Amino acid sequence: MAGRRARRREARAHWVLLAFVLLVVACALLLEGFTRHAVGRSGTSAESASCVPAPDTVRAGGPVIRIDGERTESAALPAKTVALTFDDGPDPTWTPRVLEVLARHGAKGTFFMVGADAAAHPDVVRDVRDAGHEIGSHTYTHAALGDVPPWRADLELSLTRNVLAGAAGVQVRLLRPPYSSVPAALCGGTWEAVRRAGQDGYLTVATDLDSKDWTRPGADAIAAAATPRDGRGAVIMFHDGGGDRAQTVEGLDLLLANLEGQGYRFTTISAGLGLPPEPQAAGRAKVSGIALIWAQRGAHQFTVAMAWVLTVAGALTVLRLLVLVVLARVHVRRVRRAKRRRNRLPEVWDPVSVIVPAYNEAAGIEATVRSLVASTHPDVEILVVDDGSDDGTADIVAALGLPGVVVIRKPNGGKASALNVGIARARHELIVMIDGDTVFEPDAVHRLVQPFADPAVGAVSGNTKVGNRRRILGRWQHLEYVIGFNLDRRMFDVLQCMPTVPGAIGGFRRTALTGVGGVSEDTLAEDTDLTMALCRTGWRVVYEETALAWTEAPESLRQLWRQRYRWCYGTLQAMWKHRRAVLERGPAGHLGRRGLPYLFLFQVLLPLLAPVVDVFALYGIAFLDPWRTLYIWTAFLLAQVLTAVYALRLDREKLGPIWTLPLQQFVYRQLMYLVVIQSVVTAVLGSRLRWHRMHRTGSATDQLATAQQPPG
Incomplete structure (x- = not known):
């Protein structure tokens, strides 16, 4: 109880600190505007010659x-x-x-x-x-x-x-x-x-x-x-x-x-x-x-510095979009060449063990298991590891009586613990890990394991889709998955520095997993921690865009906050744990020289600066040249829209959700950088974040038929 009260005090304290910082920034900008004649300076006297004269x-x-x-x-x-x-x-x-x-x-x-x-x-x-x-x-x-x-x-x-x-x-x-x-x-x-x-x-x-x-x-x-x-x-x-x-x-x-x-x-x-x-x-x-x-x-010095920061941040953002698009194109060409090469090699039909860690997943576990049983890949072993659920998750799976499905019950110990139990019980060399709220396409397992034809590949990231996209929050997350996560994964694949194989759909070699000691419980982002460990041991980690899995995204801002807070905090933990990769040589060091700097710059540093940049942008609209500020903002938005169009086309998605992208800049973006601030402050204070599990409703399963079309 005392620990919870202390955490609440710390949370309140750093939000108060953030509010104070933003207030100081706003006051500094107002003072600069006032003194530099941007706020309220009169150019000439407006009085006419007919005004009432002095005595x-x-x-x-x-x-x-x-x-x-x-x-x-x-x-x-x-x-x-x-x-x-x-x-x-x-x-x-x-x-x-x-x-x-x-x-x-x-x-x-x-x-x-x-x-x-x-x-x-x-x-x-x-x-x-x-x-x-x-x-x-x-x-x-x-x-x-x-x-x-x-x-x-x-x-x-x-x-x-x-x-x-x-x-x-x-x-x-x-x-x-x-x-x-x-x-x-x-x-x-x-x-x-x-x-x-x-x-x-x-x-x-x-x-x-x-x-x-x-x-x-x-x-x-x-x-x-x-x-x-x-x-x-x-x-x-x-x-x-x-x-x-x-x-x-x-x-x-x-x-x-x-x-x-x-x-x-x-x-x-x-x-x-x-x-x-x-x-x-x-x-x-x-x-x-x-x-x-x-x-x-x-x-004045702060305003000048912020002008430079805004310029650099804008240039980096545009550069990132350009790099993403260029490397995505490179990835497409490589995939095409790889497919032609695979046509000359035997297709991968090796047996596969699928591990489903589940904790209170009663709302969607049946759909998850049934999608795996319907897999077109032969000889699929399905291990549902119930991590001490109290909502009857294991009973639901057992009652299905589906062939090839094994239910393993264990006391609650966390996701990493459940995965390690599944790895220990798995019978096959190729292992697929899937979240308990995720539904696979029938050919997803088969497509996911095809890159293992290359003996250098130790892990494969699949393509995660948002199933519940009917509401605007779901559409925002859908755009984020397609534009951010999947374009990023194409880039990481080309640069050989993939930092994360998502828990929703990922394939692994048992040899690679045992070589790094299994799934670590050191961080809350066990998937990122595991992927970075594989990269550092020299295994290639690639992205298979055709292996599709449908997941349930958070349906409320509170749930989204809790999920992203855990993801961000866990990613910071993993980055810190694997910081020595920066000094490593050869392919094992690609993560440290390419992946970690990218994550730090675009997932930590720029989000930390985002609130101040937003205040500075408002200052520009209110007190400088509003049209110039709006032109710059519109140019950035147009670049994002064009990138989104390209990303949606690559993923064979319709362009309908594009209309929500401008709105995303005013709500969703702010929420995401506040998550980063909260995570960084928590990490700096040395607090230990508990596992935050998202409440499942099964809405992704209900909408799956529509989502798989995909929707507009």
Whole structure:
């Protein structure tokens, strides 16, 4: 009881961990989208010229605006005083060049920084501060404050204030709203945002002169537009970020040279108005800012990494599909050549022992046994090993009284134990193993043993079909069997690294089985463990596509979960047990150099990354270019559909279930990668998974007549 409670706690803990990881991933992507202007950035202000204007005292006043309660004041710079201001930075290329020009002329400026760019380049922010220049806020994402709701405007200013505190240790009090210009242009939502910011202590800085450097009219035009008239003081707007600012740098140099000769002084906004310097930031603001900088940096690096992972995963997926199709074609040609070669050799008519391990298989055992008795292969011994069933499985078989059928009763010990008992009792060299819920085609046994004409073959995998396919879950599994399992087996056959002969239909030499000590009980995937052991001892394991067996697939998501959880966990156990195959030489090492890396990459690693990839794909649809993301997804789906068509044709199946393939991507695929995550976590925690037996209903037997047509 205590052990079960511990397992439940572990399960809950790692699902909580997965949810936490996905939440962190989602937050990282949202932060990246927000800071990289993919989420909610305004390109231009949407306010029209007819919006409600600011008060006349603001529109007719100076460019620096203070709001204190209901009182609004504005100020302008004195004569012969210029405040050079720079928007849209910091930029790692152009801000340092602007600083060089200012230093050469002994000028000071005020830099209105975009918070996201300040977080990306905190070293440039510190360079601006260390050179004695003033720093102001230009919002966090260059959002038009008049076009966003108040909470978003407050967030833009708060994040920018924190990040500048973390980067330079200053508490900014100057604000320039993006897309603003002269005071007379302040109106509507922008003015309301300025008024709210004033209540929080900000001084809003508009401009007297716009250099229009953002239009790149040429250095001379920039300098001319920024030159004050009649010795007046002015706040002049330039840009040190947001694009190529080569003309800005050149025009600024020309302007400073011209105005120096006219006796102008170049200062910051605060110094020009006689205000005290910007205060130092509080400790809490610094800590928050540093945390935000690191969070943004981490989010960006994670997003870049995920873009590469998604690219590599997509390339590997496409490559896998191509390899599967190419090698399937190679397998078809080899099979044809082998059949011609077999025509020159005696057909295999050796007697066969069929072992049926059965535990509570009352629902389908009769159909299984009757299909074996109907086999066209002569001299078939059928051993039904009842593994302590309590539903009368053995009694059902015994009551049939069919010739050649032997019932062996034993205490419950697991499937591997039942198979070993059957192997010990079998009388023949050729042994076929079949699950208790599986129905053989009449010629399945005969076709399955034909590859044993080659003395190098130690085991043969048959072709498993899903019998109960009327519902969508059954059709999904049918597609998985045909596309995944059977195409994979063709590839493994060609590469001589077959990792699994399925328990539903597999043929073996007794010599090969005894050579590896029989069926091991070390793992829950006894079929995979046994097959890998045979490969490592040098036996060839091949795939016989014409040997057909019909099995009952799980009919509920819960049953499917339990089955695949056992399969996946057992496969991980087998991979770990046979990991030394990677170092082995010759044909015995093909499993380690080909099969195990393939299993690890496509059945472990990529499924582990799948949840994060899915979140990233949703991010792309929501915040990047949705059409590009959808095009890529559609291309992958089309590749899968074409592969499915080819696989179904190879297996002589109708194409009807293809329509369920897109839906499979939204439910079935997610279930399968969650199974992998659960299995890997269970293995890492060192938990021992118990045998999970699927509840049988006999539905595959009921639908067998339809399934064998096969269905559409």
